[in-house]
Amino acid sequence: MIDGWCVSVSEKLKDKIAIVTGSSLGIGKAIALAFAKQGAIVVTNSRKLERAEVTASEIRHLGRQAHAIEADLTKSTDVDHLIDTTIEHFGRIDILVNNAGIAMIVPTEDLSEHDWDRAIDIDLKATFLCSQKAAKRAMIPQRSGVIINISSILAKTALPMRAAYCASKAGVMALTQVMGCEWAKYRIRVVAIGPGYILTELVQQSIDTGVFNAETLIDRTPMKRLGKLDEIANLAVFLASDDAGYITGEIIYVDGGMTATGGW
Numbered sequence: 001m002i003d004g005w006c007v008s009v010s011e012k013l014k015d016k017i018a019i020v021t022g023s024s025l026g027i028g029k030a031i032a033l034a035f036a037k038q039g040a041i042v043v044t045n046s047r048k049l050e051r052a053e054v055t056a057s058e059i060r061h062l063g064r065q066a067h068a069i070e071a072d073l074t075k076s077t078d079v080d081h082l083i084d085t086t087i088e089h090f091g092r093i094d095i096l097v098n099n100a101g102i103a104m105i106v107p108t109e110d111l112s113e114h115d116w117d118r119a120i121d122i123d124l125k126a127t128f129l130c131s132q133k134a135a136k137r138a139m140i141p142q143r144s145g146v147i148i149n150i151s152s153i154l155a156k157t158a159l160p161m162r163a164a165y166c167a168s169k170a171g172v173m174a175l176t177q178v179m180g181c182e183w184a185k186y187r188i189r190v191v192a193i194g195p196g197y198i199l200t201e202l203v204q205q206s207i208d209t210g211v212f213n214a215e216t217l218i219d220r221t222p223m224k225r226l227g228k229l230d231e232i233a234n235l236a237v238f239l240a241s242d243d244a245g246y247i248t249g250e251i252i253y254v255d256g257g258m259t260a261t262g263g264w
């Protein structure tokens, strides 16, 4: 009680069943932990069970429920396993975050068909497969759900040597719009987040090994810094919650103003 006002801190995602793909590290892990702190029961995922289990056990240490599922989302049968096991365990899926992804940095003239397929399969096709199966088997029958796709500023800003990645992330944006419009009648919202350069372990490694030049990235960002994991995770919590109840088919960029300046 403060000056006669009753202050109640309510959890924004209390008892929601949330799958976060690719949640063994980086942005996916940050979202999984943020969802758990807001009361969600989180299904974590990685290509290796023990890596998904690390995040799940951190969630359990917070006193929250989590379940780890191994699935390589480039394989349709593994996507079936992720979705069906979640439904078997929890009876529903309230939130799906399509986060799993890989970078692919190759000059376009040298990009092999194999590498093109590798990037498209996880960065675009897995988003379609996970969304379709979660919608058809849980969210459409429930008449509720939220799908959050992790796209990128590279959905709308060209960057050399990222042909497959840019095409995938632009595809994710289009998919978000189509699914958002198509499934609104089932009260399913579909939204996307377009991160700029976020300081994950792997971005830090890329800076350390000279793949990225931190000074150039910072110089091109109006806010003159890289993004923080919490800045993506907090937006994901908002978008997953009823506070964002009238937002669908939309992408929100979290990039310190990079796309607003025209990027590169």
Ligand code: NAP
Residues within 6 Å of the ligand: 021, 022, 023, 024, 025, 026, 027, 028, 045, 046, 047, 048, 051, 052, 071, 072, 073, 074, 099, 100, 101, 102, 103, 122, 150, 151, 152, 153, 194, 195, 196, 197, 198, 199, 200, 201, 202, 203
């Ligand atoms: P990250 O640290 O490399 O993590 C990627 C996650 O995806 C890992 O948990 C990885 O799990 C999982 N993954 C990869 N391939 C998979 C597959 N076939 N099946 C299942 N899981 C798979 O990446 P991040 O930087 O956090 O990026 C996360 C998302 O944000 C990606 O979609 C990325 O494109 C996007 N994004 C990131 C940035 C950034 O600055 N970091 C900027 C824009 C967009 P395992 O390796 O354990 O299997």
